[in-house]
Amino acid sequence: MKTITAETITIGDEILYGQIVDTNSHFFSVALDKAGVKVVRRTSVGDTRNAILNALHAAEQTADIVLITGGLGPTKDDITKKLLAEFFDSEMYSDEAVLQHVTDLFTSRGRAMNDLNKLQAWLPKKCKVIHNAVGTAPGMWFERNGKVFVSMPGVPHETEKMFTEIILPKLRQTFQLPEIVHRFIKVINIAESALAELIEQWEDALPEHIKLAYLPSKGQIRLRLTAMGASASVLHQEIDEQIEKVKPLITKYVYAYGEDEIEQTVAKLLLAQGKTIATAESCTGGLVAHSLTTIAGASKYFLGSAVVYSNAAKADILGVNPDTIEEFGAVSEETARQMAKFARQKFKTTIGIATTGVAGPDGGTPEKPVGTVWIAYADENGVSAKKLSLTKDRILNINMTKNFILNYVRIKLLGGDADALVR
């Protein structure tokens, strides 16, 4: 089956100057990917003749489908429309149905229409007009030499509705599109290069039609398997088989085969096991609690957190022994252990976890440099603790500690060897 390719062109000075975020490009990427169309380039240009014409010519060389947004509407002087007429060597005409629609929209909103608004109905003869149910600027569909060009408004909700309801079904009629199946493997607590080494042989043995991508973000990596073919059910089965093969190599680093984030994985395990959790947080400052409570229904397993930033609070709120802090310091195994134990006791939960560390940028010492963190975990079997050596970056350290401790909880809940984790 021939791969169908697409390019998107988003038009607008406000994108180039960073005044608005170009959400249309990302929307098209996601929607086309799901539909089995391969996006090969995204371009953003300003509201100028040469830039737009160059982009159209370049796209015609590159892709089967060209999706264009922006540069429509009276305040833009309808530049995209005029240039598309020029590009396709088309005369313009005033479309009765569009004029009626624009008139109706203004009437229903109780607003007066001006001459500029009437120009919305002025369109290239060679396009098929696409109805805009929620706005005044119509879409335009052009075909030339087996390629399709579609121009849509710049306003995201107008474009998204028009694309989903009209354009995508028309593209499916025009082109024969393959099935595409994606699956994530979400990996934590391992460097990209070490992971690549672990799975190198498996990756090299993947069949031609299944691709692997590495998508790293703050302290974790998402692996994405993408399979393309004629039958979705066959592709799902093939991906399942590949996942079974790779599992033994990386199981202790994987927290989800699918869409879940680490906090959702932990939440599901807690719910399934009927367990509850509380946190005692120093260096993470409430982020572990916040991440667990972004999930709807969190109150079923999350009972609370003591964010004990000061030494006095560690003693007064949680009951940490002031002598322990005095002797070993706030950032120490002993303090972390007591924090976890007392979090569990105070909140009356199955599990208590604790973080205490030097997030930075200041506060480091030769023995405890910035990035030194102790985490601890308490349950009915006792308390365990772990030292982490992280980075010099405050925000990254806070996030990496959150990810590490949630993964530690995950492995404990699964009965695995959480203490084998290193960071």
Added chain:
Amino acid sequence: MKTITAETITIGDEILYGQIVDTNSHFFSVALDKAGVKVVRRTSVGDTRNAILNALHAAEQTADIVLITGGLGPTKDDITKKLLAEFFDSEMYSDEAVLQHVTDLFTSRGRAMNDLNKLQAWLPKKCKVIHNAVGTAPGMWFERNGKVFVSMPGVPHETEKMFTEIILPKLRQTFQLPEIVHRFIKVINIAESALAELIEQWEDALPEHIKLAYLPSKGQIRLRLTAMGASASVLHQEIDEQIEKVKPLITKYVYAYGEDEIEQTVAKLLLAQGKTIATAESCTGGLVAHSLTTIAGASKYFLGSAVVYSNAAKADILGVNPDTIEEFGAVSEETARQMAKFARQKFKTTIGIATTGVAGPDGGTPEKPVGTVWIAYADENGVSAKKLSLTKDRILNINMTKNFILNYVRIKLLGGDADALVR
């Protein structure tokens, strides 16, 4: 003065397929706009030879500055690096300093280095190597015919640091850039349309070379004034004058004239007044504490938080009267007042604040629908409380509550009428 133009090229299949949001393009747009460089095109291409080379050739025709991210690193097979060497007709060599830096990074993290990692030091001879302080992939600076090409890693926090600290200063040395002065007016707790109406006349009277942009985000709006001219000191003075004019119209909605976020504004006021704060959080789940502790040195004014998600925790940890919760409910003025009062007492702070509400999507009732939130504030003068009616969206409600209560604290610290705030 000649306008200096730029094009950005972001490389990665994961961008085109919609698996990650291309934040680097937007970051460059904002940063270059601030620096007086005109972005004329943004291009995203996949990890393929032809697409990348085509993009490089096209950019060379278009712009004075070409910023490239992605396609570096061992798992990408370092495709960008190899193609830049080809594009600039350069041999490769192994850079001792980079190899040492990569080795040090692995050593400091207690991890083993493999052959793939060593390849990070393999670089084109014709580039000036740019140090990556927070990662292993170095940047590369090329010059040809008065044009500058810079390649940076794809990981946003690495790119942002490298661009801000090294690349932008080097661009300022290389090109003569106009003076551009930006100033933010950060506004909270008012709708965009209402704000526009309040400042309409002031906005219309702005001189030609001073532009105003509305940049809305989660529950707040940033107004940005941009002045362009020959003398920065004159521009600063002109902006100061405009701000003095608009101040009387919007003062109660403004938390910062400048870069500060609301938590930084509050932090500075607390430090200046020698006051300390603690939070008691239910619906915000630790987000208020987390936002205050993202700031370096937070321990000087932030002592801790009791995240009391369950009713039992509200009573056990904070000392809220169980009868109060029984009679009025966890989401009530009475409970919020006790939470703030006891947070202040337990953590021994000048100020205690509290949040309790129905974040959603479930848990609403006819009397207390989703989006109902009570906040409270306690200091030496007593306790005040405020009811908010927010949205149906859980994440938005959590963020709006955080913003509202921090703004409430700000106005209290300034001796203003915080209770006049409505949401």
